[in-house]
Amino acid sequence: MSVAHRQCAWAQALLSELCRLGVQTAVIAPGSRHTPLVLAAHNLAAAGHLKLYDVLDERVAGFMALGLGRVSGSPTVVLTTSGSAGAHLLPAVIEADRSRVPLIAITADRPARLQGVGAPQTIDQRDLFGVHTRGDEHPTPLEPKEPAHRLAARVMERAQGDEPGPIHVNVPFEKPLWVEGADPLAPTELERASAARPPGPTLEDSTLQELARTLQSAERGLVVVGPGDPGHARGFYGARRDEQADAARRLAKVLRWPLIADGASPARLLGSDPDIVTSLESLVRSGELDEVHPEIILRVGQIATSTTIQGWLATRRSRTIPFDPSGRRQDPAGVCDAPVTADPATALQDLAERVQSRAHDTRWSLAWREAETLGRQALSELAETDEPWSGAVVRAVLERLPEGGLIHVASSLPVRDLDAFSGAPNRRLHVASNRGANGIDGLISTALGEALSWGSPVVCLIGDLAFTHDLGGLAAAREILDERSDASMTLVVLDNGGGAIFDALPIAEHPTAHEPRFVTPKGLEISGLASALGIEHRAVSGTRPEVSGALGEILEAPGLKILHVTLDRREDAARRAEAHDRVRAAVTAAQPWSEVSR
Missing domain, CATH: 3.40.50.970 (Thiamin diphosphate (ThDP)-binding fold, Pyr/PP domains)
Structure with a gap:
């Protein structure tokens, strides 16, 4: 041979x-x-x-x-x-x-x-x-x-x-790499091995009982679900996320604890549950949580997207118990116990079955529910105005995604805007993001892979720099999706003229280097690029009605589409600050934690 x-x-x-x-x-x-x-x-x-x-x-x-x-x-x-x-x-x-x-x-x-x-x-x-x-x-x-x-x-x-x-x-491989007749035909029949999902690491019953007693003893606690792919790899992404989110929500409910759900976590976009905290960024910024200390924080997933929330969680006088399927530490602040090595969904479900459900709400749970209600209302009021800003774009995208839809959210500001301003849509949605290394590279390409497997329209919420960084992915997406009538991806490009996240960092005060070396505006003509590649596109301002209307026209169509949203980054920053100020005013007036022992 x-x-x-x-x-x-x-x-x-x-x-x-x-x-x-x-x-x-x-x-x-x-x-x-x-x-x-x-x-x-x-x-x-x-x-x-x-x-x-x-x-x-x-x-x-x-x-x-x-x-x-x-x-x-x-x-x-x-x-x-x-x-x-x-x-x-x-x-x-x-x-x-x-x-x-x-x-x-x-x-x-x-x-x-x-x-x-x-x-x-x-x-x-x-x-x-x-x-x-x-x-x-x-x-x-x-x-x-x-x-x-x-x-x-x-x-x-x-x-x-x-x-x-x-x-x-x-x-x-040696040459010759091929000669006529060298490559054998693939087998016509291929008996696939069982795709049954292997069991994840589980806890001994004695460990579960001890953890259940610890949780039961604390009236003031938090269940915190961070970003990251849940548990073991096998099985459809949406089902894996649903399993973890439902287990976290059930445990939080039996304990009467609030569920802190990061924007990129499985537990955020579960519907309008009043006990899922979606406005924590604004609540922490209000100062009203400075002296609010839970007794126990139960953590699943990676650290919070928001550095504000990271800092608040790290400075609580609390015991923090993290769960991780492989015992990986997700604790740069060094405040957590050693990780509990277990499949989070299974462990949380088992704990929910062992914890005795509290019959009534506590002052703790009522205070968090009131604060979240005030936060949601204040943020919704601003998002529903005719002001163009990122928070309004996030709301418009989420209201247009169908039940079970997927949004891939880019690193840098888009994932932070989703985390801070998503609110609680009235149906279950899914989020994907590259929060492992948190880079802006390859995001269109990643979302393309997700769209080819998802089975319903996918939205990629992405900034103009991340969009420019993956133009090769854009060309590949156009070519591949043009041939697929069963796959759809819409790129919602938040074009604020460069890396607006650097405006919030100390380097923004540098007199000469900030704009050219850090913001790095590229001035890419996105509509012209889309036309050159033959990609259907719309150009809109960032108001909720305009974004929602344009998405309604193109979202369900197969293939690749671009919605180009132009924003003034300084006005956008002002709207973010106004959103946090509105929440601060509401919770400061109501004082929801005034009767909670601190």
Whole structure:
């Protein structure tokens, strides 16, 4: 059997077994050295076993694979050629690591004899992604040390294990990479392994009983749900988030504690439940919570999006008990107990069953409910005016998304605006965001992957700099979504002329460097760009009625659309300050915590 035949047979065996074990999708960046793998994926797609996407830019391919894996819960394979190509996957690999999203990065390599001798497109690709993977595999197709099916099983186990995440497989290939008849046909039948979700780590009954007694003893407590992908990777994203959110809400209700739900958490957009606190940013800024100290804070997920809320939680005279499925510390302030290692949804559900439900509201719960009611009302009144500002845009997007809809919210100001001003929509919605490393790179590409798996219209709320940063993702989204009648994504671009978040930092006082070096306005003509790429688009100001009306015209249509929202960043900042001032005035007048023991 020739070199090409042996390598193609090995690649077909590896990818066929990955598909059998649960891989549903692959993203291919073009090149030559990974030819055996590309042909194997091509044959599996032709046989109906694999969805395949071709993407020019490796960074775009990596983030798109991240979005696909996040929603589906099964690892997406991303294939690249040798040399610097694989290095472009690093930002997506880092986000997959921090967000615990399963991802299989397979990079082709030159054989060992070409390493270190000046061969083109050849670098040392061993451990290319450093500490950011769940492992690195270095198979040799021409001299395999184990069957391909065994390697595939180990790769899947690591990608979907107790801490899901990325894994790197680096494969050296010799020439010839293909000759006629070298690539075997994919199997016509593929008996897929059971996709049953493995149980997450659970707690001993004695530990649960002790925790239940601790929670039961505290009248003044908080359940805090932060950003982050919930629990284990397998299973549809929406179902995983629903499971965790419902468990957190149930435990908070039986304890009569408020549920503090970060804007990017699973627990925020659950409907108009009065005990879900959505206005904490404004409440903390009011000063009325300065001397309000819970006895216990139960925390799930990553730290709060808002630094204001982070600071308030870290300075309470409270015991803070964090839950994490793999025992990862999410505690930069160093105020938490050691993490309780357990699947959060399961643990919270088990605790809710063991805690005796309080028969009546307490002064504590009533004070928080009153404050939240006042906060929601004050923020809603401002959002419903004809003033153009980010809070009004957030409200318009959420009111237009259908039940069960998904919004991908970008880092920097968009995720903070959602957190501060979302309110409580009257139906259940879902949020996705890259809060692992919190970067602005690859956000259109990530949302594209999510939209291809979601099954209903997806909105990506993104700033103008993050939009500009991922123009490769924009081009890929236009090309891919043009061919799909069953997928829809609308980019709502908040164009405030650069990085407005830097206006709130001390560097804003610098006399010369602030604007050109930090705000970095780009002046991109978004409407002209959309026209050049053939993307349907609308341009509006940031008032709630105008944004809502434009979304109503384009949201449900298939394909890619852009809603370009122009905002004056200084006026926008003034509206944010006014929103917080309105909440401050309302709670200062009502004094909801005046009868709560502090």
